[in-house]
Amino acid sequence: MTIVQIKVLRDNLSKYLRMVKEGEVIIIKERDTIIAELKQPSPETENKTEWEILREQWIREGFLIPAKKTGKIKLPKRPKGLPFMSEEEFQKMLDEMREDRV
Secondary structure, three states: OEEEEHHHHHHOHHHHHHHHHOOOOEEEEEOOEEEEEEOOOOHHHHOOOHHHHHHHHHHHHOOOOOOOOOOOOOOOOOOOOOOOOOHHHHHHHHHHHHHHHO
């Protein structure tokens, strides 16, 4: 374990990050107060993507509310009697509508 002041950490960041990669824990102080601990990620965090980490943080902060149900979305059935339009026909109709705006 190494204790270091913020200014020294900032001036030698590469050196301290190398130490962390090797397993060292760095305690960061601001004057006489310990403000942070720099260490290798836990096995749970190490295997997560950046999105997964952000998602968990946003859920903790209340910024994101996870869905109650997961899985396939069930779409309503198309009412009988309505004409069916293929994807190509629909795209053609959209293109024609957009041409009118130009």
